Amino acid sequence: MTGPKRLRLFAVEDTSLQVTWGELDAQEVHLRAGDAELVLDHAGGPAAPVLRGLPPGRRLEVELSGDGWRRTLRAETLSPPPGEQLYRFATLSDMHLGLTTFGVFDTMKEEPAPVEPHTTRCTRAALREAKAWGAERLVIKGDTTDSGSVDEWDQLGSLLRDVGLPTDVIPGNHDVRRRRELDVDDALDRLGLTTLGGSRALDLPGVRLVLFDTTTTGHHGAYDRHLDVVVELVRRSDRPVVLVGHHHPMPLPFLSYWPPGVPSHHAKRFFRQVATLRPDAIYLGGHTHRHRRRDLGGVQVVEVGSPKDFPGTWAGYVVHEGGIRQVVRRVAAPDCLPWLERSRWAALGAWGRWSPGRLDQRCFTLPWVGASSGLGAEEEGRHGLAGDRR
Numbered sequence: 001m002t003g004p005k006r007l008r009l010f011a012v013e014d015t016s017l018q019v020t021w022g023e024l025d026a027q028e029v030h031l032r033a034g035d036a037e038l039v040l041d042h043a044g045g046p047a048a049p050v051l052r053g054l055p056p057g058r059r060l061e062v063e064l065s066g067d068g069w070r071r072t073l074r075a076e077t078l079s080p081p082p083g084e085q086l087y088r089f090a091t092l093s094d095m096h097l098g099l100t101t102f103g104v105f106d107t108m109k110e111e112p113a114p115v116e117p118h119t120t121r122c123t124r125a126a127l128r129e130a131k132a133w134g135a136e137r138l139v140i141k142g143d144t145t146d147s148g149s150v151d152e153w154d155q156l157g158s159l160l161r162d163v164g165l166p167t168d169v170i171p172g173n174h175d176v177r178r179r180r181e182l183d184v185d186d187a188l189d190r191l192g193l194t195t196l197g198g199s200r201a202l203d204l205p206g207v208r209l210v211l212f213d214t215t216t217t218g219h220h221g222a223y224d225r226h227l228d229v230v231v232e233l234v235r236r237s238d239r240p241v242v243l244v245g246h247h248h249p250m251p252l253p254f255l256s257y258w259p260p261g262v263p264s265h266h267a268k269r270f271f272r273q274v275a276t277l278r279p280d281a282i283y284l285g286g287h288t289h290r291h292r293r294r295d296l297g298g299v300q301v302v303e304v305g306s307p308k309d310f311p312g313t314w315a316g317y318v319v320h321e322g323g324i325r326q327v328v329r330r331v332a333a334p335d336c337l338p339w340l341e342r343s344r345w346a347a348l349g350a351w352g353r354w355s356p357g358r359l360d361q362r363c364f365t366l367p368w369v370g371a372s373s374g375l376g377a378e379e380e381g382r383h384g385l386a387g388d389r390r
Helices: 118-133 150-163 184-190 227-235 264-277 337-343 347-354
Strands: 008-012 016-020 027-033 036-042 050-052 059-065 070-076 085-092 138-140 167-169 199-204 207-212 241-244 282-285 292-296 299-303 313-320 323-330 364-367
Touching (some): 016 059, 085 118, 150 184, 199 227, 227 241, 227 264, 264 299
Parallel strands (some): 241 282
Antiparallel strands (some): 008 016, 027 036, 199 207, 292 299
């Protein structure tokens, strides 16, 4: 019998890893690395199992075997950041609740139409998996809804009640469409969530999250709508800063791929200003539905994809006294994976090659640079600045 098709090492952490495959007949699968082993009663099709109990900072040979086949992959677990672990939070973005299609011309759809569309199923699965991973808080980075309708925001409310995590929501361009039925702050207030009001700071154990609205009209974004307030929130921080917005910075002065983000010269100026205040700052964005990481103006800029289309992901962050670790995991729910694998063939299969990025762009450890540890602080809300709409 042949082995798995499209086998990939998708995620690594300090003590775990995730492998994925796109197709395999029903059978018992053994997954081993070091002294850790997982026996999977595979029902057939795609899968995304997680192997736990691994040693940190080690190079390992990962062996998969089944009915007459054996495959090996090489992996290196991450070393945790220095110091004690302080906090865990997770992010999702670009869920597009209410959407039922995918692809360049929205021609890819589930047939027959399921009772619950893939956008809702995959979001629910991602939320549950992030909570099981240990997330203590959830941050949603925009394009929560596809058109800003009441029904779409109510779907979010139902999903969040199910998972039961404290949640913050940042608007994306789809949430602020001209034909939306609710403004984002009105929608969040309707759901009993804290409104953003342009920008706000959350002081969590070991880290300050600075959440801010990057939306403009259309698909483009901007970092300077609330620049003075965001810079002041960074300046006042007594701990490392993680900035969170929806739009990515465009890598070139012109549009080199869709969708457009923040023009590169504006983005570089913004991140240079942040880096002079906090050389350990990082920025977490979405919008592109892909996975990338790069240095821009001295700030680490990270893009993470969507749970609803290939590869179908959420991100987890572990804050230590001396740094932060990111892991991007694929949604592993059996009722989601067939759709996620099918969506890889969008744009004549280019999406399956373009969106995942490299492993080291999805999973990495970043030590803080010259920063205090910021231990044990509770959330202090808006610090008198969050409502400022300058």
